[in-house]
Amino acid sequence: LDTPGEWYLDRVAGLLYYLPLANESLEFTVVFAPKLTAILRFQGGEASQVRHLHFEHLAFAHQQWDLPTGCSGYIQAAFGVPGAVILEGADRCVFYRCRVAHINGYGIEVLRGSTANTFAACTIHDAGGGGVKIGHEELHGHDSALGETMDGEFEPIETTVVDCTIRDCGHLFPSAIGIWVGNSGWNRLLHNHIFDCNYTGISCGWQWGYAPTKAMANRIEFNHIHHINHREVLSDNGGIYTLGVQPGTTLIGNRIHDISCHHYGAWGIYPDEGSSEMRVERNLVSGTKKAAYSIHYGRDNLVQNNIFALSEEGHLQLGKREQHRSCLFRRNAVVALNGRVFSSVDRPDLPARAPFMETPDASSPSALRRLRRRRRLRPGPVATL
DSSP: OOSTTOEEEETTTTEEEEOOOTTOOGGGOOOOOOOOSOSEEEEOOSSSOEESOEEESOEEEEEOOOOOTTOOOOSGGGTTOOEEEEEESEESOEEESOEEEEESSEEEEEOTTOBSOEEESOEEEEESSOSEEEOOOOOTTOOSTTOTTOOTTOOOOOOEEESOEEESOOSSOTTOEEEEEOSOOSOEEESOEEEEESSEEEEEOOOOTTOOOOOOSOEEESOEEEEESTTOOOSSOEEEEEOSBOTTOEEESOEEEEEOOSSSOOEEEEEOTTEESOEEESOEEEEESSOSEEESSEEOEEEESOEEEOOSSOSEEESOOOSSOOEEEESOEEEOSSSOOBOOSSOTTSOTTOOOSBOOOTTOHHHHHHHHHHOOOOOOOSOOO
16 A cells, blocks of 8 residues: 555455545544445335335445456446346336445346336436446337337336436446446436446447347437546447437437547447437537447438537548438538538548438429438438538
8 A cells, every 4th residue: 555545455364454544543534344235125026016115315325246256247338237226026116316326336227027117316426337227128029129019018117217417437347327228118318417427328228230129219308418438448439329229219408518438439429230210309419529420320210400519520420331211310500610520530431421311402302202212322411500
């Protein structure tokens, strides 16, 4: 130990060594040694859900969880890291103005079998993992991406996270997310303030490509997301990240700025592999290190009435061209800091001005006819300012 405030725990001997801070007296120093892997856990079943419990103005702190033997970590989103507060088989429970802090995993985790729970005006900070983690629903009884064949017993997780503050996350598992939604639908992420995370602010979806999914009708609206990965720890990240087909999902009214990365990524809104059938509207994205709006590949996303401004490099980017329309891009304002609208920095094989979006132009009836008839990629203006 050579710096005041450092400590070392000799687990075999059961001794804690600590080098005090300046003007600190050990007789007044309080030491926390967490033992619980979960501070609070709801354990309900299909026939006996935990129902209608309300927690208000409570603080949950100091949780300890270690990686399983033989596991060196998890890939994207640190998805295997659990929460300090876990809801399994919980129905219509509410956490209001609660705080989860000083933990080494996610703050809150909602597992399959839970439905319609609410987290309102809560604060999660000083986390080794992320903020809120909303897990998977099974694909049983769901044969298509659009959900026409869902059986009558299907109940989505349908979690609401509203007016929460999530900050100072990812100390031990940097790929953890501010709010992560897996293969799950009808969730509401509204009016949250997310900042100081090492990877991505909000991530939604867990199916790569155009596979069937239950990540539908999720609302990601009016969140303020900023200073994400500003320490430039990781790459391939964004303010809001989506994955897979997501019919009915909306990204509306979000304010996103100050997004950075280690090598590549740092996108404001980042629809990744197969992100499709979403509405992206009235968002303000500014001050990103890479493109404000970057779609890897997808189909039929409606992107309208947004402001994409002042990115350090290009503002719009496509990772992969396909034989269908990636998105309809209309009535957006693109304010280029460097005069560069398109980005090809991360994909040198793409021309800087590759047309990847269709923008209907009332002055071009022939273009509209082609659009209706073939729904194919066509050259044209990218932004209507």
